[in-house]
Amino acid sequence: MKQVFKRPESMTDKLFHFCPGCHHGIVHRLVAEAIDHFAVREKTIGVASVGCSVFLYDYFAVDVIEAPHGRAAAVATGTKRVLQDHVVFTYQGDGDLAAIGTAEVIHAANRGDNITVIFVNNGIYGMTGGQMAPTTLLGQRSTTSPYGRENRRDGYPIKMTEMLAALEGPSLVSRVAVNTPGNVKKARKVIRQAFQMQLEGKGFSFVEVLSTCPTNWGMTPQAANDRIAEEMIPYFPLGTLKQKDVIDVL
Amino acid sequence: MSSPKKVFTKGNEAIAMAAINAGCHYYFGYPITPQNEIPEYMAEHLPAVGGEFLQAESEIASINMLLGAAATGVRAMTSSSGPGISLMQEGFSYFAGNELPAVVVNMSRQGPGLGGINATQGDYFQSVKGGGHGDYKLIVLAPHTGQELYDLTIKAFELAEKYRMLTLVLGDAILGQIKEPIVPWIPQKTAGDPDRDWVISGAKGRAPRKITSLFLADGEMEKHNWHLQEKYERLERDDVMFEEVDTEDAELVVVAFGSVARIVKSAIAQVREAGMKVGLLRPITLFPFPRQAMLKLGGRTKRYLVAEMNTGQMVEDVRLSLPGDCQVDFYGRPGGSVPTPEDLFAVISENYSKLEMGK
Numbered sequence: 190m191k192q193v194f195k196r197p198e199s200m201t202d203k204l205f206h207f208c209p210g211c212h213h214g215i216v217h218r219l220v221a222e223a224i225d226h227f228a229v230r231e232k233t234i235g236v237a238s239v240g241c242s243v244f245l246y247d248y249f250a251v252d253v254i255e256a257p258h259g260r261a262a263a264v265a266t267g268t269k270r271v272l273q274d275h276v277v278f279t280y281q282g283d284g285d286l287a288a289i290g291t292a293e294v295i296h297a298a299n300r301g302d303n304i305t306v307i308f309v310n311n312g313i314y315g316m317t318g319g320q321m322a323p324t325t326l327l328g329q330r331s332t333t334s335p336y337g338r339e340n341r342r343d344g345y346p347i348k349m350t351e352m353l354a355a356l357e358g359p360s361l362v363s364r365v366a367v368n369t370p371g372n373v374k375k376a377r378k379v380i381r382q383a384f385q386m387q388l389e390g391k392g393f394s395f396v397e398v399l400s401t402c403p404t405n406w407g408m409t410p411q412a413a414n415d416r417i418a419e420e421m422i423p424y425f426p427l428g429t430l431k432q433k434d435v436i437d438v439l
Numbered sequence: 440m441s442s443p444k445k446v447f448t449k450g451n452e453a454i455a456m457a458a459i460n461a462g463c464h465y466y467f468g469y470p471i472t473p474q475n476e477i478p479e480y481m482a483e484h485l486p487a488v489g490g491e492f493l494q495a496e497s498e499i500a501s502i503n504m505l506l507g508a509a510a511t512g513v514r515a516m517t518s519s520s521g522p523g524i525s526l527m528q529e530g531f532s533y534f535a536g537n538e539l540p541a542v543v544v545n546m547s548r549q550g551p552g553l554g555g556i557n558a559t560q561g562d563y564f565q566s567v568k569g570g571g572h573g574d575y576k577l578i579v580l581a582p583h584t585g586q587e588l589y590d591l592t593i594k595a596f597e598l599a600e601k602y603r604m605l606t607l608v609l610g611d612a613i614l615g616q617i618k619e620p621i622v623p624w625i626p627q628k629t630a631g632d633p634d635r636d637w638v639i640s641g642a643k644g645r646a647p648r649k650i651t652s653l654f655l656a657d658g659e660m661e662k663h664n665w666h667l668q669e670k671y672e673r674l675e676r677d678d679v680m681f682e683e684v685d686t687e688d689a690e691l692v693v694v695a696f697g698s699v700a701r702i703v704k705s706a707i708a709q710v711r712e713a714g715m716k717v718g719l720l721r722p723i724t725l726f727p728f729p730r731q732a733m734l735k736l737g738g739r740t741k742r743y744l745v746a747e748m749n750t751g752q753m754v755e756d757v758r759l760s761l762p763g764d765c766q767v768d769f770y771g772r773p774g775g776s777v778p779t780p781e782d783l784f785a786v787i788s789e790n791y792s793k794l795e796m797g798k
Contacts, residue, residue, distance in 0.1 A: 231643035236507070237651075246649035252639045254510045255651040257533050260503035263495070267507025267515075268639070270491045271465060275641055293503070296496035 197221035199230045201250050210410020212400035213241060215367045216309055217248055219377050220280065223384045224251065233276040236265045238290075240282035241315045259290025262297035265304045276387055278305040283324040284314045287349050291323075294353070294395075301358030301392035305383045308349060308395065311402040312421065319405030323347045326424055331405070346424060350397045354430035360391035363429040366399040368417035372427070379429065391433050399425055443622045450588045451476035451615040453623075454544055454608065455484070457592035458516055462629030463542070464490030465515035467504035469497055469523060472556045473612040474546035477518040498523035502530030502543075509534070509541040510650045512631040512638035514596050518544035520612075521554065521562055525570075531605055532571030535667065536652025538637070540599035542592070544608045546615035549775040557775030558611035558698060563752035566609050567726040574664055576671050578606040579725040580680075581696040585619040591723070593626050598678060600631060602670050609725065611748070613698040613777065671727070680723035681732050685711065689718030691791050692736060694757050695746045696722050699778070703746055706783035715791045725753070733760035743767045744790045746783060748776075 196202065199221035207213045224233050230251055237245035239258035246253035256264040261279035269277040286294050286308050294306060313331055314320040321334040324346045328337040338346075354362040361383050365376035376398060383394035399421050403413035448456070455477045458466075466481040478494065485492040495501040501517045508515040519527065524545045534541065547562040549555035564570075566579045578598050580591045588610060595606040631638075639648060654660040682700075685707060686692055695703045700721040710717045720736060722729050743765060745754040754769045761767060770786045772778050778786075 232641040234639055234641060243653060246647070246651065250642065250647050252642050252647050253649045253651075254507060254639055255537070255649065255653060256506070257503060257529055260499065260506075260530075263500040263503035264507035264510075266493070266500075267465075267467060267504035267509075268511060269507075270493060270504070271508050271511045271513050271515075272640070292496055293500055296500065 197225045199224040199233070199250050201248055203247050205248065206244065207241065208404045210401055210403040210413050212311070212367050212398070213309065215373060216307065216398050216400065219367070219373070219380045220278070220307055221249060222377060223381045224276070226381055227384055227388055229276045229388070232274065233278070234268055234272065236261045236268070236277065236279040238279065238281035238285040240285050242280050242282055242309065243316070245280055259285050259288070260293055261285065262290065262293040262304070262306060266297050266300070266302045269302060269304050276305070276384065278307060278384070280307045280309070282315065283308070283310045283312065283322045287323040287347050294349070295356070298353045298393045298395060299356045299358045301360070303387055303390055303392050305387050305394045306396070307380070308397040309400045310397050310425065311400040312346070313402050313405045315402045315405055326420060348425065350395070350430060353395050359393040359395055359431055360386040360433040361394040361396070361429070362431040363395070364397040364399065364425060364427050366417055366422060366427055368399070368401070368414050382432070386433065397425070443624070445620045445622055447618060447620050448585065449476050449616060449618045450585050450610065451546065452480050453585050453589040453621050454518070454592045455480035456623055457589040458542065458596070459484055459488060460623060460625045460629070461514060461593045461596045463514040463516050463596060464488055465508045465513055466490070466517065467493050467495050467501045467508070467515070468517045468519065469495050469501050471520045471523045473548055473615050474518050474520050474544065476615070477544060498526035499529065502527040505541050506530060506533060506537070506539060509539040510639040512635055512640070514631050516542040516544070518546065520546050520548045521550050524562065524565065528565070528571040531577060532573050532575060533652055534605040535575035535577070536573065537650050538603040539605070539650065540603050542595045542599055542606050542608065544610065547609065547611045555775050556612060558613040558748060558777060559773060559775055560611065560697060560699065560748040560752070561773060562609065563725065563747070563749060566607055567728070567756070575667060576726050578602065578604050578674065580606065580608050581723060581725050582608065582610060582614065583697050583701045583721065585617065586621045588614060589621050589623060597626070597628070602674060603637070604670065609697065611698055675727035675730070678724065679727045679729050679732070681729040682721040682723060684719040684721070686718035686720060686736060686740065688716050689740050690716045690794055691742045691744060691787070692718045692720050692740050693744045693746055693787060694720045694722070694753070696725060696753060699746050699748055702778060702780055703783055705780035706787055709780065709784045710787050710791065713788070715788065717787055717791060722753070728756045728760065730760040733757065734762065737761040737765045741765050742790070742794050744770060744787060746770045746778070746786075749773050
């Protein structure tokens with residue numbers, strides 16, 4: 190009998206600690222599948238960020254460096270400058286990447302550092318208990334925007350993909366979602382492309398993945414999943430905004 | 440045999456030269472006066488040895504790039520001055536928690552705030568008492584000449600690797616900018632050891648590794664803290680460095696580090712000529728502080744004068760180290776004012792005369 194589905198080799202056999210309905214598990218898997226696809230597990234180094242994804246090293250069967258909050262892109266830059274033939278990726282949430290780590294990711298992107306950044310945007314600080322994030326939508330309630338995010342006080346949800354696409358350095362800048370089987374398929378392809386860019390030495394690749402946080406959104410997994418299509422995608426449109434030429438082997 | 444070749448060079452360049460000769464091929468930094476000759480030298484010379492020089496967008500990025508490089512087991516460094524070092528303190532704490540070796544140079548300048556670009560020793564507390572969050576130490580080396588800047592930079596890489604700790608070379612604007620002859624040399628060991636069991640190199644044919652400072656399981660964090668403490672105790676036992684000058688018969692011992700110690704040496708030569716029995720104890724490792732040496736010295740010499748270019752920082756460690764019956768006075772010049780040998784001659788003489796009166 191032919192086995193048609195299994196755990197990627199780049200993943201460990203450990204149960205996720207993520208809440209029911211959280212998309213981190215799916216995104217983890219897609220990243221692991223990309224690493225498997227190119228058979229680079231043994232030369233891949235993950236850089237974990239601070240937030241729910243800090244436990245990257247529990248789930249990925251690769252070497253992992255844990256970065257201070259927001260600094261993953263700078264840490265990855267340092268690692269990649271030494272191990273230039275290795276694959277280096279960061280996995281960061283929206284608080285980590287789009288608030289405290291904005292400078293680090295913009296400059297890594299602008300230098301075209303040959304790393305891959307996976308940016309999981311769920312519009313809230315998950316691990317610390319549901320505070321307002323730079324990507325929290327207008328009107329969205331959080332523990333630090335209890336009456337809803339208001340642009341005059343809090344500014345607007347920040348669009349990192351659009352910002353980074355304006356730079357010369359990146360090879361790939363794309364926003365995907367994993368809320369439907371179709372979107373998972375598209376996300377799988379884009380994440381693979383991001384790793385391919387790095388393997389071909391084309392420079393900084395960036396994939397934003399819209400993600401749920403049912404616990405801190407105060408929603409059921411189903412309602413949280415629906416919210417991606419109803420509220421997040423209209424503000425954070427999906428698509429690849431920048432892509433350097435690549436041989437399509439996918 | 441020909442005599443060793445001397446080169447005439449700035450302190451900052453001596454550090455950069457020593458680092459490259461010690462096998463440091465990775466440098467990450469951000470411009471700040473008075474240490475710019477270090478990144479400039481690195482930018483010019485690292486490509487020739489196949490290394491990487493990278494100008495970061497901030498000192499926060501510099502220290503984290505250094506962290507990413509250090510995790511691979513290579514020799515790497517950054518340098519800055521007070522305001523930039525403040526920004527790096529977060530990273531210092533992570534280096535301590537992660538147990539990663541690397542070298543940082545602080546060519547300190549006036550503070551607080553933007554301060555000024557002249558030399559002070561106002562960063563002593565920041566260097567030896569932590570600075571970042573958590574219960575940790577750095578190895579802190581305090582050179583006082585161009586040659587020592589060179590020698591201690593090499594030593595800094597060796598100690599960093601021996602203890603898996605960040606080693607800080609604490610100089611100041613005087614030491615960084617002064618130009619003097621030094622004799623460069625190349626140490627026997629000039630590379631990190633890629634076979635160490637913590638090095639991040641890709642999980643090829645072995646179990647994956649992680650570099651982390653996160654310990655959430657019950658009791659794990661305390662265990663980690665005691666493990667770090669054990670290293671700090673080992674450092675104090677095995678790798679304290681200090682210099683004693685004319686202390687054998689001294690009735691008054693001046694304690695000073697870095698560029699002040701150098702000025703004190705000139706002053707002591709003068710007071711000795713004037714017949715005063717004065718010596719110098721110069722801590723070379725500020726952490727580990729030469730506590731045992733001070734305790735021993737305090738058994739026979741009872742009067743001390745601590746001279747610093749600040750309002751009184753190392754003096755606290757001197758008081759903590761000496762036996763309770765020792766008298767410790769302080770002479771400080773903060774804010775970029777540098778004492779002359781004559782200033783120190785005057786203050787040492789005055790202090791010494793109190794000693795004579797007490798007899």
